[in-house]
Amino acid sequence: MATNLAIDDTLIESARQIGHHATKKAAVTAALEEYIQRRRQLEILDLFGTIDYHQDYDYKRNRKLDRVETET
DSSP, rough: OOOOOOOOHHHHHHHHHHTOSSHHHHHHHHHHHHHHHHHHHHHHHHHHHHHOOOOOOOOHHHHHEEEEEEHH
């Protein structure tokens, strides 16, 4: 899908050089991918502290059970 954007040429050129991209399109694509990845990471960070765990949950026991099941 073709899209026309008015982006500062010096900004794109800097991104292209820093990222060692051959084309402006490659620089913009990489920048958008990094932006999306960062935003998804921030969404995950927002979840910290929102999940309640049971105090008596034994996660180590479950790890041992997983190992036993995969070894047999």
